[in-house]
Structure formats: structure tokens, C-alpha cells
Amino acid sequence: KNEVEQSPQNLTAQEGEFITINCSYSVGISALHWLQQHPGGGIVSLFMLSSGKKKHGRLIATINIQEKHSSLHITASHPRDSAVYICAVGKSSGDKLTFGTGTRLAVRP
């Protein structure tokens, strides 16, 4: 079993919909990262979380340390949000990241 599991693997939404992507992990962590990757593109760091909730524009990320679970929400989704969203965890400060397999999001106009 992977240490980091994401769901769903694929997600199609209509423009304007509220989107939730989930991430569960099975190890102790110092931080959890949400990353975005466009096809053939680089990786952009969206959030780094160790507790609570963060918001940036239409994106919201939450983490529940006790339940080992995080969610990424996108409000008022737009076709430009179409990308792969990747959850990654670091077990200790400065340690390498372990990645989920990603959620492929397609937002239709």
C-alpha cells in the first residue's frame, strides 16, 4: 500500500463547480504539500501545511493531523484549473518528499 493515497484519480467538472481532492497518508509527517502540474509542464507548489487551513485565491487546503488526511478545494472552478494535482508529504524537516499518484482534473467550459 502506498504511503500517500489520493482520490479521485480522475475528475471532470463543469466550469464554476466546487471541487474537492482528497489525500490520506499513513506515516508521521512534518509537512504536507499540494502541488500542481500542467501537461508537459513543471511543478508548482500550491500549499505547504503542517496544521489547520490555508487559502490562496480560489484554492483552500486543509489538514487533519489526527486523521492523517488533507483536502484541496477549488471554488468556482475554471478551465485553466485543469491540471494534475499532487499531494506529497515530508516525514521530517528537510527530508525527501513522498508523493501520491496525482489527481487529473479537467474543467469543462
Added chain:
Amino acid sequence: NAGVMQNPRHLVRRRGQEARLRCSPMKGHSHVYWYRQLPEEGLKFMVYLQKENIIDESGMPKERFSAEFPKEGPSILRIQQVVRGDSAAYFCASSPPSIGNTIYFGEGSWLTVV
């Protein structure tokens, strides 16, 4: 402050040739990580380096792959005698020396072995 710079962005090599991928971390960052993304697969850790030291190479294949981060200059990921299975995107990430988890990724280097 330029981000993490990787080059080349795209590299084509014939089987048996050598591939060298370079990564210049963000200014002030002394920690460099290399990750590999095989086609249709997730990202996997390869190696973690600090200046002149390999800290963790548990994700590196035992043969043909090596990495360095010299005192001066970029970090280099070297793949000798490439095979088709080495075709992948190779991402470099860097983080600052202070305690914390901020990490920044480069744009990636796409290696195609023909």
C-alpha cells in the same frame, strides 16, 4: 531572485550515450533534491544533496546513475549508457538551509532515449 533553473529542458539521447542534467538551485538554497517521473507514473525520489555531500541516495538506481553538487556550480545528475527505460521527466527541487519545509521545484528536464 531566479527560481530553480534546470537545463536542458529537453534532451534526446541514443541508447548507450550519456545524459547530463543540470540544476541550479534558488539563490541561498543549499539543499537539492532530484525526483524522477516515469511516463504515466508518479514522482519518485532519487537523491538528496547538500553542497559537496550526498545526504540520501536511497532512490538512485545502483548502476549508471550518479549525482553531485559541487562547492561551485550547479548540481549534476548523470546517467551513463542510457536505456529506453530512462526516458522520463527529471525534476530538481531546492530548499534553504534553515529549518523548515519550503521547497521549490524546477521546470524539469525531459529525457527521451531513442
